[in-house]
Amino acid sequence: MIPASFDYVRASSLDEALETLSEHGEEAKVLAGGQSLLPLLRLRLAYPGTLVDLGRVEELRGVADRGDHVLIGAMTTHYEVATSPVVREHCPLVALATATVADPAVRHRGTFGGSLAHADPAGDLPAVARALDMEFVARSPEGERVIPAADFFLDYLETALDPGEILTGIRVPKLGPGWGFHYEKFHRTAQAWAIVGVAAAVRRSGGAVEEARVALTNMGPVPVRATGVEQAVRGADLGANGALRAAAERADEDADPPSDLHARPDYRRHLARVLTHRALVAAAGAA
């Protein structure tokens, strides 16, 4: 199908994009890589009056090592993120999950910031953002503010970003040595949307788990941090049979899984527990 008509503004700088957004108010929508937005426009599920294209705003692109964190520019493509040596070294969980987003052609166009700002519950990156406590840097004409991942995702396709605000970059804290990571995802073969996904980071010391971070994809309208698992797995003896499995049983405690043509809520709860166990095993093994 053909999208409904809209006006198009190609911004050449962040300031120009912010100015255009404030001129057009809520009628305007930001176009990043377009890999989520263009399908919505084609299916006529969205009718923006004006698209403000950030595709040529170079200042929003790239990966920078900032000492205690890695700053990923919002317009950095999934391909660039997944193949970035800095991301692979300091935030392997981001590289692992990003490499599972959609398919290669989509990853060439789709962007890290666009995907997070779209906040699709079946998208892979929001759960990684929650697991790693990423911080979202947003600019508006009034200035810059930083939004913690825990406060960023408000509801289905809804974030804390104001209409006149643009996500400029995402800070990914470095967790330091001793951590292992895994992103476990269950999806239909023909499409990469997660039916359920699990982002896990595990720090082990000798044969035991010292600390873990676990967050779930598509187990509610927003990504869910599985704090019950994180508490239960602390101190787990990796040599003991079933210690990780027992912790993973708490995966769906705080979840509110949707029902759709792919899975009913009870099946999603089952998947969350099984996939969390797999993710913990893989992350602990890699540490």
Added chain:
Amino acid sequence: MPRISVTVDGIRYDEEVEPRLLLVHLLRDRLGKTGTPIGCDTSNCGACTVLLDGRSVKSCSVLAVQADGCDIVTIEGLSTGGTWHPMQRAFHEEHALQCGYCTPGMIMAAIDLLHDDPDPSEEAVREGLEGNLCRCTGYCTIVRAVRRGAREMSQEQEGVATS
């Protein structure tokens, strides 16, 4: 209406386009590049895959205005002087198609895959083509064709390097 300039299969075009015009419609309806088919409305199928500045994209999920200033290669731009591209030849020789609808996208995605992995394993081909759906072949012949095309492309390059 915005004016754009694109190079498609080696020829430069200057066009006035509505902002909502999709790249695939520019290619097919304005420039007559009907070798690139439209398969779905959800960017799932990959039939419309082309190379944009050297990398694969789904041309149904790119606006023509976004492609302004870019270099685009479609399936129609692969052959040179009447000689098929090695990947086209490999698809023919391995019978990697039945109805052929997905084939242009498959070939473009396969060529893109070889950028990062010039000699892909079967597993790597299956992963690399995950964005392209075929409802006829069961993929076995496609995987064989991509690996054959990859070998022939590297042999051709070696031939160029040693001659």
